[in-house]
Amino acid sequence: MxxxxxxxxxxxxxxxxxxxxxxxxxxxxxxxxxxxxxxxxxxxxxxxxxxxxxxxxAEPLNFGNPAALGLASFALSTFVLGLYLSGAMGISKPNVAVGLCFFYGGLVEAAAGIWELVLGNCFAGTVLVSFGMGFWISYGAINVEAFGIIAAYGDDTKQLSNALGFFLVGWGIFCFLMLLLTFKSTLIFMGLFFTLDIAFFLLAGFYFTGNAHLQKAGGIFAVIASLCGWYCAFAGTATRQNSYFTANPILLPVFGKKD
Structure with missing residues (x-):
């Protein structure tokens, strides 16, 4: 220096x-x-x-990039669940995604987030641990009969739908707050949170109203968010030493005072 x-x-x-x-x-x-x-x-x-x-x-690293692992686990889990929710190939039940929710999207993503906190990246740690332990594992638990979460509502499907809607609204608010912190970053990274936030609110709207078109649209936006996540994961692992192709970040413009 x-x-x-x-x-x-x-x-x-x-x-x-x-x-x-x-x-x-x-x-x-x-x-x-x-x-x-x-x-x-x-x-x-x-x-x-x-x-x-x-x-x-830049701080010297003597180990790999945990953010890339967290992004990859998020992207694959979101991609599969998004396809299910959008009704691809006639699939209407997302239960096959439960394994991803617990292990890849859950434990692996949370572990990557904890390591990001160790590295001092508060944003990445907060996002990855929150989605890993908070969203994915809890979503998986909701869909496992042994937890008795769905069974607790009995035949009151309306109350269950409203409860799931509020669950997704909460995550939509969290995602929106994280989105506000990406406006000085890159286009694709900001796009990840933007499309994911739309997906949360569309899916919440589906549970509140029962409109199947909202579920389909939410699933599509989730797939788009997963593609953004995969792009960022590739960008975090591809170097001039291991790939002929690297991802050049498209920086967003910074307005006002630059500090």
Whole structure:
């Protein structure tokens, strides 16, 4: 890391918000606060690592990228469930997805999230653990007879539908809050949360109204969200050393003061 000169420090100190400055003939230096970094030393907003900050000093890793594992487990589980909910191939019961809910979408995704918390990535950890332990495992439990959740409602299908609707509304609100934190990241990463949020509210609407078209639309949006998740997972694992193809992030524009 290069040190900032006194003249450059004066430039930065004029703005209490510590804007991002590019220096050098080719813009190879970036100033954050009162420190100067080489551009290649910084992590940019990147869906493959679930990094939402536009610029952040890179921390050396001696192990793999847990975000890619979490994204992959989320994507596959969401893809399968989305196909079921959309009625693909005439499938109307999502119970085959229960195995994914407990193990790949549940335990594996939560484990990846816990490791992200260890690495200091609060956003990724919060999202992956919440969806892994909170959504996927609880959704699987709802569909397992041994837990007696559905049986507890007996013949009162209306109450069951309303309860499931509120369950999905809660997750839609959580997803919306996480969506707000992706507007400085990349297009595909933001698109993942945007389409997933729409899926939650459409499916909630289905349970409240019984309109099958809402379920089908919710399943389709879930499939789209899964494709975004797979793209981000590929971006987090593909390098110039192991692949002829890498994913170039499309950064979203940042408006107002850049800090």
């Amino acid at each position: 290069a040190h900032i000169s006194d003249d450059e420090k004066d430039i930065v100190s004029q703005d209490s918000y510590h804007k991002v400055y590019l220096l050098g003939d080719g813009g190879e230096y970036i100033i954050l606060g009162n420190k100067k970094f080489y551009k290649h030393e910084l992590m940019t907003a990147f869906g493959g690592t679930m990094q939402t900050e536009r610029y952040k000093p």
